[in-house]
Amino acid sequence: MKENLSRLIQQALDSLVEQGQLPADIQPRVQIDRTRDKSHGDLASNIALTLAKAAGVPPRELAQSICDALPGSELVSRTEIAGPGFINFFLSEDSNQAIIKRILAQGEAFGRSNDGQGRKVQVEFVSANPTGPLHVGHGRGAAVGDSLYRLLEATGWSVSSEFYYNDAGAQIHNLALSVQARCKGLTPDDAGWPADGYRGEYIVDLARAYQRGDKVDAEDQHVIAAGDAGDLEAIRKFAVAYLRREQDLDLKAFAVHFDVYFLESSLYQSGEVEATVRRLVENGHTYEKDGAIWLRTTSFGDDKDRVMRKSDGGYTYFLPDVAYHLNKWQRGFERVINEQGADHHSTVTRVRAGLQALEQDIPDGWPDYVLHQMVTVMRDGEEVKLSKRAGSYVTLRDLIDEVGCDATRYFLVARAPSSQLTFDIDLALSQSNDNPVYYIQYAHARVCSVMRKLAEQGWNWDSSAALEHLGLLGEEHERSLLRRLDHYPELVANAAANCEPHSVATYLRELAGEFHTWYNAHKMLVEEQPLRDARLALSEAVRQVIANGLQLLGVSAPESM
RNA sequence: GGGGGUAUAGCUCAGCUGGAUAGAGCACCGGCCUUCUAAGCCGACGGUCGCAGGUUCGAAUCCUGCUACUCCCGCCA
Numbered sequence: 001m002k003e004n005l006s007r008l009i010q011q012a013l014d015s016l017v018e019q020g021q022l023p024a025d026i027q028p029r030v031q032i033d034r035t036r037d038k039s040h041g042d043l044a045s046n047i048a049l050t051l052a053k054a055a056g057v058p059p060r061e062l063a064q065s066i067c068d069a070l071p072g073s074e075l076v077s078r079t080e081i082a083g084p085g086f087i088n089f090f091l092s093e094d095s096n097q098a099i100i101k102r103i104l105a106q107g108e109a110f111g112r113s114n115d116g117q118g119r120k121v122q123v124e125f126v127s128a129n130p131t132g133p134l135h136v137g138h139g140r141g142a143a144v145g146d147s148l149y150r151l152l153e154a155t156g157w158s159v160s161s162e163f164y165y166n167d168a169g170a171q172i173h174n175l176a177l178s179v180q181a182r183c184k185g186l187t188p189d190d191a192g193w194p195a196d197g198y199r200g201e202y203i204v205d206l207a208r209a210y211q212r213g214d215k216v217d218a219e220d221q222h223v224i225a226a227g228d229a230g231d232l233e234a235i236r237k238f239a240v241a242y243l244r245r246e247q248d249l250d251l252k253a254f255a256v257h258f259d260v261y262f263l264e265s266s267l268y269q270s271g272e273v274e275a276t277v278r279r280l281v282e283n284g285h286t287y288e289k290d291g292a293i294w295l296r297t298t299s300f301g302d303d304k305d306r307v308m309r310k311s312d313g314g315y316t317y318f319l320p321d322v323a324y325h326l327n328k329w330q331r332g333f334e335r336v337i338n339e340q341g342a343d344h345h346s347t348v349t350r351v352r353a354g355l356q357a358l359e360q361d362i363p364d365g366w367p368d369y370v371l372h373q374m375v376t377v378m379r380d381g382e383e384v385k386l387s388k389r390a391g392s393y394v395t396l397r398d399l400i401d402e403v404g405c406d407a408t409r410y411f412l413v414a415r416a417p418s419s420q421l422t423f424d425i426d427l428a429l430s431q432s433n434d435n436p437v438y439y440i441q442y443a444h445a446r447v448c449s450v451m452r453k454l455a456e457q458g459w460n461w462d463s464s465a466a467l468e469h470l471g472l473l474g475e476e477h478e479r480s481l482l483r484r485l486d487h488y489p490e491l492v493a494n495a496a497a498n499c500e501p502h503s504v505a506t507y508l509r510e511l512a513g514e515f516h517t518w519y520n521a522h523k524m525l526v527e528e529q530p531l532r533d534a535r536l537a538l539s540e541a542v543r544q545v546i547a548n549g550l551q552l553l554g555v556s557a558p559e560s561m
Numbered sequence: 562g563g564g565g566g567u568a569u570a571g572c573u574c575a576g577c578u579g580g581a582u583a584g585a586g587c588a589c590c591g592g593c594c595u596u597c598u599a600a601g602c603c604g605a606c607g608g609u610c611g612c613a614g615g616u617u618c619g620a621a622u623c624c625u626g627c628u629a630c631u632c633c634c635g636c637c638a
Contacts, residue, residue, distance in 0.1 A: 034577070036584085046580060049618065059618070083581050084618060129638070166638065264638095292636055303563060303634085310636040317638045345565050346633055373566065374632075415574075418566060420631075422573075427587095432600055434587065446598065453597050487577085494577065506575055510585075517602085525597050561598085 001486055002032045002043065004075055005089060009047055012069035021065055026054050034487065041080060041088035042096075042483060048085040059085025096479065097470035099486045103541040104463055111492045111548050116157030120332050123149045125339035126251070126258075127164045130243040131175045132200055132390055134250045136375045136412075137341050139396035140421065143412035143554070144372055145339040146256045147501035150552045155496040160333075161257070164324065166264040167240050169317070174198065175243075176236035182207035183229035200391035202246070210238050218245035220261040253400050254409065255554050267323045273315060276323040276358070277308065285357040300353035308354075321347060322354030329355070329362050336367035337499060339417075345371055370499045372417040379425040403428040406555045410437040413553055414505035433516075436509045440546060441558055443512035447543035448559040450524050454536070457525065463540070466533035473534050477518035481538060484511055488545050492552070501553065508549045515542045 009030050016022040028051055035044050048063035055062055063081045070079065075095040080088040103110045125145025128138050145161070152159045166172065177194040186192055188199040209216075210225040216238065223241040226234035251258070267273050277293075280286050285296050291311035298305050308319045328336050340347075348369050355362045377384040377394045387395045399408045407428040414436065415421045433439050454461060473482070488507070495503045524535050547557040 031580095033580070035581085037581075040581070044580085046619095049580080052618075086581070169638065171638065290636080294636095307636045312636075314636080316636065321638090341632095342566065343632060344638085347638090348565090371565080419574080420567075424573085427573095430600095436586080438600090439586095442598085442600090449598055457597090491577075498578080503575085503577080506585090510575090513585080519597085520602055523597065561600095 001075070001091070001095065002490065004073075005032050005043055005045070006030045008070055008073055008076075009045060009066065009087075011071050012066045013047075013051075015069045016065060019069075021057075022051070022055050026051060034483075035088065040082060040086070041090040043089045043091070044082075045087045045089075046085075048081075048087060052085065063087050093471060093474075096482045096486075097473065099482055100470055100537050100541045101467055103485060103544050104467075104537065107544060108548060108551075110544060111489045112154045112156075113489065113493055114156035115493055115496070116152060116155050118156065118158050119334055120160070121152055121157045121335040121337065122160045122162055122328060122331075122333040123152065123337045123339065124162045124164060126247075126256075127340070128247060129166045129169075129171055130240045130247065131171050131198060132243065133202060133387075134247055134396040135390065135393040136377060136396060136399060136423065137372075139254065139399065139408065140372050140375050140412045140417075141339050141341065142251065142254055142256045142396070143409045144370065144417055144501055147413050147504070147553055148337060148339065148370070148496075148499055150554065151492065151496040151501060151504075154552060155493060157335075157496075160259045162260045162262055163258045164262045164264065165244075166317075168265045168268075172236060172240060175239050176232050178203050179207050179210060179235050179239050180229060180232060183211055183235070201389050202243075206239055206242050209242060210235060214242075216241040216245050218242075219248045219258070220244070220263075250396050250400075253405060254396065255405055262324070264320050264324070267320050267327070272323045272327060273320055276319065276326060276354075277315075279358050280308070280354070283357060283359050295354060295357060297350055297353035297357075300349075300356045302349050302353050306350055318347065318350050318354065321351050322358070325351055325355055325367060326358060326360065326362075328367070329360065337370060338367055339370045339372070342371040342373050342418075345369075368499070370417055373420040375412070375421045375423055377423045377425065384425070399423070399425075406441070407435070407437045409554050410440075410505060413501050414509075416500065416502050436505070437555065438561075439516075440508045440512040440550065441556070442561055443515045444543055444546045444550070444557045445559060445561045446516075446519065447539045450536070450539060454525060459525070459529075459532070461533060461536045461540075463537060466537040469530040469534040470537065471534075472531045473538055475518075475522060477514070477521055478538060481511075481514055481518060481542065484514060485541055485545055488549070495552075504549050504552050508546060508553075511542065511546065511549075515539075515546075 013022065013028055017024050028047060030045065030047055032043050032045050035041055048059045048066060052059040052062050060081055063085045067079050067081065067087060075092055076089050077092040078090045082088050123145055125141045126138050128134055149159055149161050174194060174196050175198055178197040181193055181197060182203050188197065211227050213225045213227045215224045216222065218241050221241045221244060223238050225238045228234060280295060285299065286293050287296065292307045293309040294305045295308045296305050306318060307316050309315055352365065355366065356364065384394055387393065387398050389395060403425060411423055411428055427435055431438055491503060491507050495501055524539060526532050550557045
């Protein structure tokens with residue numbers, strides 16, 4: 001709808017230029033906004049305000065000229081000049097009702113677009129090391145990242161999701177030592193328990209499985225336990241696979257899928273880490289100090305230089321990070337979005353600096369990052385900090401088991417990633433309108449229920465016949481719903497472009513609210529068939545948009561509750 | 562000390578890339594509810610958009626400087 005109006009305005013401007021009322025060299029950016037206040041019409045443009053100065057004409061006067069030059073259209077019933085020089089558009093009944101036709105015709109495709117034009121984008125998220133069950137923070141990353149994946153897919157991008165993990169570093173070594181200690185019957189407070197060992201109960205299960213000689217099938221690896229408590233390398237391999245599988249199960253329960261699992265160790269095996277070092281040294285961006293090799297990241301905006309090869313010959317984590325991102329670039333992702341916890345924000349500058357230092361014509365500012373803030377979990381008004389299994393943190397699994405996948409996903413994705421998030425377990429569990437997930441799903445189920453009721457009464461609903469009677473939708477609530485439905489495709493496009501899945505959650509909440517209000521105010525299954533058909537058409541359109549929106553969030557759309 | 566993030570109604574949060582009188586849900590208050598799905602519906606109250614400047618026709622939104630809270634600042638990942 002905005003595009004249509006935008007074209008009309010552009011035509012008006014062109015003709016004003018021809019008539020010499022506007023200078024030919026203006027570069028108007030036609031902006032159309034949704035009005036907040038209904039008395040301002042349905043859509044408004046500030047075009048006269050922005051062009052007034054260049055045209056040397058007072059804004060309201062210019063607005064009048066533009067209106068006069070506007071070609072006639074069936075979409076617009078009238079225009080009005082208001083305030084300092086806004087042009088308000090009142091849409092015709094026809095154009096309002098057209099949205100229902102579009103939604104019913106397009107079904108699941110409504111709101112999808114081809115903005116991405118099949119270009120390759122990668123979303124990396126979660127990327128937890130296999131040292132324990134996923135925690136709530138990973139859950140937030142999973143909910144946001146997977147939603148981004150769905151949004152990009154829906155807007156025409158060729159998307160790949162990726163999970164990167166370190167399977168060989170110091171933390172994994174600690175993990176292996178912890179399992180070994182458990183195999184030997186030690187507990188965390190015994191003498192001889194490894195420093196920085198993992199203390200959670202899950203290590204006990206892991207040790208038992210190892211000693212039993214269990215077989216583990218994870219998404220990307222398969223291992224049979226050697227059972228020998230003295231073989232630290234065998235323990236390491238088994239522990240990594242075991243916890244990898246455990247995380248797989250958490251993610252599966254969370255309805256999250258990854259296209260690629262990428263192992264940090266593969267970058268060493270392939271020689272990419274070495275090659276990256278060589279390249280950085282050759283490009284003259286490094287120097288030696290205190291027996292270590294430093295990368296001069298300050299040349300690329302960092303506040304201090306960083307060690308890339310330690311004095312003991314090992315690499316710091318950031319070097320494989322750079323090699324990894326070069327690998328992504330070489331795989332042809334013109335756009336990469338890394339979803340991470342905000343506690344990792346310091347890597348952003350470092351990785352970008354490292355990539356620039358490679359001098360491979362990687363665009364400055366590549367890749368993109370979406371950083372999410374901390375999550376705190378509340379129950380009975382108090383913060384929950386521990387889980388039995390993991391010991392020191394609340395696991396994603398705890399939440400899914402307690403409140404379900406749908407509620408967990410919704411709550412974790414519903415806030416702007418940049419905001420700290422409080423997860424209220426009591427609210428997520430409540431079956432009332434206070435609970436937004438329930439409220440939205442209920443709106444969907446309600447439409448399905450009405451359709452069932454219709455059949456019980458021996459009536460049927462002919463969607464094509466119904467479209468003839470959309471003119472009967474004249475109630476204020478109905479117009480308001482139509483406006484909101486019309487907004488959906490643009491909302492999806494913006495959410496994808498700006499990496500803001502939470503705006504879909506907000507939208508659905510508002511749409512559901514408006515639907516419930518309408519439903520409570522007017523009867524759907526009235527005796528007069530034309531009106532009944534028209535209302536059912538609107539209901540069905542709302543149901544479709546809710547279903548489409550929930551899909552983007554990875555939340556189910558139940559037909560009954 | 563340096564950097565990231567946040568600051569909007571009593572609480573939890575939106576705010577469409579700078580638009581018109583800043584919105585929603587809870588909570589509180591006042592009414593209505595015997596219904597196509599039932600766990601309710603309608604309305605009222607509630608704001609110096611952290612503070613101070615700046616940019617312009619116009620600022621919660623952009624710039625600068627403060628303040629508070631939070632995360633990070635390792636030859637850990």
